Amino acid sequence: MNTDHDDDVWMNDQACVTLEELAALSGLSASALRELVEYGALIPVNPQEVRWTFSGHCVVAVQRAGRLCNDFDLDPSALALTFSLLERIQVLEDRLRGMRAQTPRCFD
């Protein structure tokens, strides 16, 4: 089966997803996602507007948080903490990857 490419989307800062799409992608309810926004753990691209959209970049972390919540039967109140910690891990991993790329090989 070949794929056409008109609907291919890179899940990065350029992509945007709605609250409903993020809920469908992550398995988390819309209300759980709204709680994440209220806690400041998840920040919409357009917080002042009624219909929020989110960067495609956050999809992976939200999916991972949703999976952890589901797999570990976590209390919903733990979701915001889980999500924040996952984002922090992602930032650190990206920085580490960058530092490794910039370190000459003879110093590995």
Next chain:
Amino acid sequence: MKYKDYYEVLGVSRDASAEDIKKSYRKLAHKYHPDVSKDPGGEEKFKDIAEAYATLKDVEKRAAYDQLGKHQPGENFQPPPEWGAHFGAGQSGFDEADLADLFAGLAGRGRGAQGQRMSMPGEDYEVSARISLSDAFHGTQVDLNLSVPEYDEHGRLHRVARKFAARIPKGATDGQRLRLRGKGGRGFNGGPDGDLYLHIALLPHSLFRPDGHDLYLDLPLAPWEAALGATLEVPTLSGSVHLKVPAGTLAGKRLRLAKRGLPHPHGEPGDLFAIVQIVVPQDLSERERKLYEELAAGSKFDPRSHFKNGGGSA
């Protein structure tokens, strides 16, 4: 259909309480979950554990599972007569069924024909695609062979072999995900098709190291090249280019070759940075040794002058 002993997987007895099943699952999940475990085989083990728990934590699914009877793990077996009709799993087609998919598709008693008319969205598929840096630079097509769960005409999940040829546009970076809408599992009874997520992993390259869309390259220089300056031929992913190294270039200096990194789908390409390393010859000829000794004797250069100040706070 091959039997899996879910009680054995969770390390509990067949009459274990729901609480004991939950406790055992949590302990095993902490041990093997891919997001928390350091065990390289953890992900596969966790799949089995999660599968077992998904069935045994649900009262109706557990009852249905118990009614299958006890068999040896891996043994091919058939459910008892009327089992499928009683638990809403259909009457036939168990030979090719997977136990996990079978229970994932169960919606409880009384679903019967009504359940079969429900529309259901197709499954999302996630697959890793390991590509070379050259493929990321030029774009590429990957051929994927997956075993995926899909709904049959009765609304029951079955494992099906599917082949995909997915186009990865140029400019993919390590760890990026590409969402191919509607290219996942087929929806059932009018439900929307699922998506296919390609998780991109870049294979190591012998010369270049990616950081996002930028690339890094080690640039070894002879001491005289660093001291006097030089014009060098440097490789890039789009062919060799000439790079001017200024006189007095220090080790660790990053020389930027603008827009020679990975293409960016929505903007300017990344850059290529050549990181200077000063390397000395390991074997010196007699003449080279004399020249170095002459330089050492005649130069006032002291690379450790700051040691004389005794150190202290930076």
